[in-house]
Amino acid sequence: MSAILLMLLGLGGMAAGYFFYSRYIAERIYRFDPDFITPAHEYDDGIDYVPTNKFVLWGHHFTSVAGAAPIVGPAIAVIWGWLPAFLWVVFGTVFFAGVHDSGAIWASVRNRALSVGALTGHVVGKRARSIFMIVIFLVLLMVNAVFGVVIARLLMENPGSVLPIWGAIAVALVIGQLIYRFKFNLPLVSLFGVAALYALIYLGPQIPMALPETVGGLSANAAWILILFAYAAIASLLPVWVLLQPRDYINGLQLFVGLILLYSAVAIGNPEIVAPMINHQVPVGTPSIVPLLFVTIACGAISGFHGLVASGTTSKQLNKETDARFVGYFGAVGEGALALAAILAATAGFATLGEWQEVxxxxxxxxxQAFVDGGATILSQGTGISAAVAGTMLTVMAALFAGTTMDTGLRLQRYIFQEFGEIYGIRWLGRPLPATLMAVGCCVLLAFGAGGADGSGGLLIWPLFGTTNQLLAGLTLLVITVMLVRLKRPVWVTLIPLVFLLLMTLAALLIQLNEFYQKKDWFLLSVDLVVLIAAILVTLECISVFRKPTEVEET
Known part of the structure; x- marks a missing residue:
C-alpha cells in the first residue's frame, strides 16, 4: 500500500476532527466563555501563573505531552499490523485525546487551576482524591525516571545529537528574554529560534560530543542521568516564561518543521508500506492485540499524562478560556500527527518485508530506533538530505520532546508534593525548593536504588506505565463526566471514551497481574495490585457522586 494514501487519510481525519468535532465540544459541551477570568489573570504571579499567547501555550502543552511515548508506542504496536495502530491513533486522537485534553484544561480553569488530583477532591471527595494522588504520583515517577534513561541512551548512542540537544536550552533562554523582556515580534523570534535549532542540528554530526566511559566512578549513562535530573530540577524552579514556555514553544515549531519535512518526503518519494496490514504471523510471545493495543499506544491516541499537564501547568497559563480548544484539542492533533509519522516510518522505512520482520x-x-532509522531512510530518499543529518534530526526530535516532557513532569511532581503539603498541613513541603528536592530524590532513588550504579531503575516499573497511564486518562474523564452530570450537560462525549478506556485498562491490568505472578515478579505484582485497587475505588467513589443533587462550583 502507498504511504501517501495512509498519510492523507490520517491527517484528513484529524483535521476534520479539529474543525468540526472540537467546535461542537467547545460550544455545546464545555461551553467555553471568552469573558471568564482565568486563573492566569486572577493569580498572576509571574512564575507559575502567567497569561500566555495561545500559540506559545500550545507549544508548551504540545511538546510537554509529545515526549518519546507517541513515537515508541506506535512504533512497537505495528507488530500487530499497521491498520490497528493507524485506526487507534486517528480515532483516538479525534474522539478520545482531544476531548480529554481540552476537558481537563476546562475543568481545572473552572476550579482555580487545581491539578486533576486536587480537583478530584473538590468534585468527588477527599477519599477519591487521596487514592487518585497515588496513581498520579506513580505515573509521574515512571515518566521522569524512564525519560531520564531514554535521553541518556540517545545522547550516548548519538554523539552528534549532544550539541543540538543542549544548545536548544540556550536558544530557549534567549527566546524567553526576547519575547517577555524585550517584547520582540513573535514571528520574527520564532524564525530565529527555528533557524538556530536547525543550524545546531546541522553542526551536531560535525562536532560529536561524548562523556568519558567513567565520570567520578560512575558510568557515562549514570552521569548523564544525574546531569539531566539536575537540569530538570533547576528548570522546574525557574519562572515558566524564562525556560519552560520558550523551550516548549520553539521545540513545537521544530517538530512541525520536522513533520512537514517527513510528510513531504513521503509525498515526494511515495514509499510502499512493507509491513502487513494485519500481521497474522506475530512472533512467539506477542500478547493479544485486545486489550494490549490500547495501552501500548497511549500518547498519540489518549494519555493520562496529558491531563496532568493540562491541569498542572497549562491551566495556569491560559489567557482566555476559549483558547482551550486550540491549546488542548489541537495539541492532541499535533501529537496524533507525530504518532502517524512514527507508524509511517516504522512500516514504510524498510526495503522489504523480510527486513521489517528482522527488526x-x-x-x-x-x-x-525504528522511527529514527525508517524516518531517516524516507527523508534521504524523498528530499536528498543525507542519512546522517536526517538521523541526527530525528534523534534530536525524539530527545528534545522527551526532555520537555521531563521538564514539565518534574515541575508537576513538585506541584504534587506541594499539594501533599497543603492537604496534610506540612508547611515546609508546600515550598517550591523542598518539594522539588523531594521529587528529584524519589526519581534518583528509583533510578539508582532499583537500577544499581547504572541508574536505569526507572525501567523496572515501565511495564506498568501503559496501563497506569491509560487508567489515569479514564479517571480524568470520569471526573470531567461528574462535572458535566452536575451541570446537566450531555455526557456521551466523555462517557463513551471513559467506559472503553476503563474496560481495556482493567483487562490489561488483570492480564499483567497473571504475567507477573507466573514470572514471580512480586514487586510489579504488588504495584499492579495497588493500581488496580485504586482504579476500582476511585470509580466507585465517582459513581456514588453521580446520584448527589448538588452542582459543582464553576468559579
Whole structure:
C-alpha cells in the first residue's frame, strides 16, 4: 500500500476532527466563555501563573505531552499490523485525546487551576482524591525516571545529537528574554529560534560530543542521568516564561518543521508500506492485540499524562478560556500527527518485508530506533538530505520532546508534593525548593536504588506505565463526566471514551497481574495490585457522586 494514501487519510481525519468535532465540544459541551477570568489573570504571579499567547501555550502543552511515548508506542504496536495502530491513533486522537485534553484544561480553569488530583477532591471527595494522588504520583515517577534513561541512551548512542540537544536550552533562554523582556515580534523570534535549532542540528554530526566511559566512578549513562535530573530540577524552579514556555514553544515549531519535512518526503518519494496490514504471523510471545493495543499506544491516541499537564501547568497559563480548544484539542492533533509519522516510518522505512520482520522479531522491538532509522531512510530518499543529518534530526526530535516532557513532569511532581503539603498541613513541603528536592530524590532513588550504579531503575516499573497511564486518562474523564452530570450537560462525549478506556485498562491490568505472578515478579505484582485497587475505588467513589443533587462550583 502507498504511504501517501495512509498519510492523507490520517491527517484528513484529524483535521476534520479539529474543525468540526472540537467546535461542537467547545460550544455545546464545555461551553467555553471568552469573558471568564482565568486563573492566569486572577493569580498572576509571574512564575507559575502567567497569561500566555495561545500559540506559545500550545507549544508548551504540545511538546510537554509529545515526549518519546507517541513515537515508541506506535512504533512497537505495528507488530500487530499497521491498520490497528493507524485506526487507534486517528480515532483516538479525534474522539478520545482531544476531548480529554481540552476537558481537563476546562475543568481545572473552572476550579482555580487545581491539578486533576486536587480537583478530584473538590468534585468527588477527599477519599477519591487521596487514592487518585497515588496513581498520579506513580505515573509521574515512571515518566521522569524512564525519560531520564531514554535521553541518556540517545545522547550516548548519538554523539552528534549532544550539541543540538543542549544548545536548544540556550536558544530557549534567549527566546524567553526576547519575547517577555524585550517584547520582540513573535514571528520574527520564532524564525530565529527555528533557524538556530536547525543550524545546531546541522553542526551536531560535525562536532560529536561524548562523556568519558567513567565520570567520578560512575558510568557515562549514570552521569548523564544525574546531569539531566539536575537540569530538570533547576528548570522546574525557574519562572515558566524564562525556560519552560520558550523551550516548549520553539521545540513545537521544530517538530512541525520536522513533520512537514517527513510528510513531504513521503509525498515526494511515495514509499510502499512493507509491513502487513494485519500481521497474522506475530512472533512467539506477542500478547493479544485486545486489550494490549490500547495501552501500548497511549500518547498519540489518549494519555493520562496529558491531563496532568493540562491541569498542572497549562491551566495556569491560559489567557482566555476559549483558547482551550486550540491549546488542548489541537495539541492532541499535533501529537496524533507525530504518532502517524512514527507508524509511517516504522512500516514504510524498510526495503522489504523480510527486513521489517528482522527488526520486529519479538514484542517490544522497534520503538525509537525504528522511527529514527525508517524516518531517516524516507527523508534521504524523498528530499536528498543525507542519512546522517536526517538521523541526527530525528534523534534530536525524539530527545528534545522527551526532555520537555521531563521538564514539565518534574515541575508537576513538585506541584504534587506541594499539594501533599497543603492537604496534610506540612508547611515546609508546600515550598517550591523542598518539594522539588523531594521529587528529584524519589526519581534518583528509583533510578539508582532499583537500577544499581547504572541508574536505569526507572525501567523496572515501565511495564506498568501503559496501563497506569491509560487508567489515569479514564479517571480524568470520569471526573470531567461528574462535572458535566452536575451541570446537566450531555455526557456521551466523555462517557463513551471513559467506559472503553476503563474496560481495556482493567483487562490489561488483570492480564499483567497473571504475567507477573507466573514470572514471580512480586514487586510489579504488588504495584499492579495497588493500581488496580485504586482504579476500582476511585470509580466507585465517582459513581456514588453521580446520584448527589448538588452542582459543582464553576468559579
Amino acid at each position: 520486529y522479531s519479538g514484542f517490544g522491538q522497534g520503538g525509537v
